[in-house]
Amino acid sequence: MSTTERLGDLLRELAPQVLGVLLRRYGGFEECEDAVQEALLAAVTQWPADGVPDRPRSWLVTVASRRLIDQVRSEQARRRREVTAAVRDVPVPGDEKPGDQDDTLALLFLCCHPALTPASQVALTLRAVGGLTTAEVARAFLVPEATMAPRISRAKQRIKTAGASFEMPPAQERAERLDAVLQVLYLIFNEGYTASSGPDLHRGELTTEAIRLTRMVHRSLPDDGEVAGLLALMLLTDARRAARTSPDGALVPMSEQDRSRWDAAMIEEGAALVTDAMSSSPLGPYQLQAAIAALHVQASRAEDTDWEQIRILYGILGRIAPNPMVTLNHAIALAMTRGPRTGLELLESLDGDPRVARHHRLYAVRAHLQELAGEHAAARENYRLAARLTTSLPEQRYLWGRAGRLDARTGEEHTSHE
Incomplete structure (x- = not known):
């Protein structure tokens, strides 16, 4: 990592801490946030030449406080009276109090x-x-x-x-x-x-x-199971990022991804987080989603995926936190365990739901299940509709590609029947 990248990471970590200190001392969200941004700009300008201070947060608090006082002094008397008591003393580097926590x-x-x-x-x-x-x-x-x-x-x-x-x-x-x-x-x-x-x-x-x-x-x-579950879900999902696109940027579905490119360390951390959370906290939707993600990424091959366990978990998730996206994913799990017609039947429950009635994912999932069921003409039309509805170019290219392959297959089937 370059020096510039390390500096950027440090400032990004310190920014909310410094803003918190100013808000507790002085109040006024917009004024404090502007002052912090000016302090960060000063750090970007000075630290590469002068070196990072021994106590960088204190340095930023000091500079931001001085910027805030300058703003207050330039405002109208009414505003000055509101904050004079709060900004009477300018802190000096190292002057943070023990209570100045993150x-x-x-x-x-x-x-x-x-x-x-x-x-x-x-x-x-x-x-x-x-x-x-x-x-x-x-x-x-x-x-x-x-x-x-x-x-x-x-x-x-x-x-x-x-x-x-x-x-x-x-x-x-x-x-x-x-x-x-x-x-x-x-x-x-x-x-x-x-x-x-x-x-x-x-x-x-x-x-x-x-x-x-x-x-x-x-x-x-640290003891909140849903916070741990969300962090686990993010890690287990993001672990696949490097394998989700081909060198030309095309989307690669999970079943076709090179699993050796998945981030093993992120998978290990995410799996440990969700396992601990589910064993020590009340069950929640983020934990359930993380558990499902863990089942996907811990399978060494796509055909080894424990779809039955995933189906069970989606059933529980659908009961405690129902929403259309859960239903879409539950339909896929049903198709993989009970057959594509069963999954398609579940999708019918979403046809009148305004939240997904024009969402490309509903048509993409329906097309995928119709393809599994051998309904190639219907699948082709739904892939095309999904492609027209999404505004993501990689998803568009993938969906048009699926429709094109079915065009060729449908043509072959038609010829074989003549």
């Missing part, structure tokens, strides 16, 4: 405030906790920076309007808010692992960031 978890709770939409929660989390610039967040959403900047600013304003304070929510709200935090991290990971649109199948910077942030939550809540 506030990353509290910051995540703040960014996932219920006043925000899920999309705003994701954007603000990437900006404030992930340390991404507004331009980087905009690239993650495939929108112009000029579009993303007001969106993030509005999210901060909504938090302020809602009267949210920088502290852990009361015990009765904590579980619900933690669910929102985990959902945001899950969304970030999924968008990185299979990009919803664009030329690339995955965006490694998003999966890496989701895993890093989930590790932070796990360190703060």
Whole structure:
């Protein structure tokens, strides 16, 4: 890893900690976040030449605090009166108090405030906790920076309007808010692992960031089974990333992947995490998904996959956390254990569900099961429909390719019947 990459990793790790310190001392999300960004810019400029300070977090807190005070002094008298007491003393390097702990978890709770939409929660989390610039967040959403900047600013304003304070929510709200935090991290990971649109199948910077942030939550809540389950799910899934595309960027389905390219260390860590979580915590949906992922990646060959156990786990998952994507995957497991017609029958339950009625994955799964059932003409049409519905170019190419192969097969079958 280069010096620049190491510096970037360090600053990304320290950014939410520094923001947490400022928020607890001074309040004002937007002002504090702007000050932290200026401090990070100063570090990027000075540290390569001067060297990383002995206490880099203290250095950043000091610089950010001074930037914040400069902002306060330049504002109107009304604003100055609101914060004068908070910024009376400028901290000096090494002046952090013993109570200046890592506030990353509290910051995540703040960014996932219920006043925000899920999309705003994701954007603000990437900006404030992930340390991404507004331009980087905009690239993650495939929108112009000029579009993303007001969106993030509005999210901060909504938090302020809602009267949210920088502290852990009361015990009765904590579980619900933690669910929102985990959902945001899950969304970030999924968008990185299979990009919803664009030329690339995955965006490694998003999966890496989701895993890093989930590790932070796990360190703060080591006994929470669902936090461990989510981290395990990410590791077990991302372990396959290198084998998911061919050299030309084409999608490679799991059954055809070179399993020697899977990351054995990530698989081992993820499997240990989910095994421990399921043996010591109440069962939850992330643990179940991680257990399913472990069964997939621990099979040495595709034909060795324990589909019966996967079918059972999807049945449990469908009862405790029903949603259309669980049903789609359950249908595949049923097809592999009870035959493709059984899986197709389950898919019929989704035909009237508006959440997936025009989602390409419903038609792709139906096409796959129809192909297994020998219904090649119907499968070809559903592959084509799925290809037209997705905005991911690698998925489009894969689905059109499946339809093309069935075109050839259907032609051969027609000739043989003449």
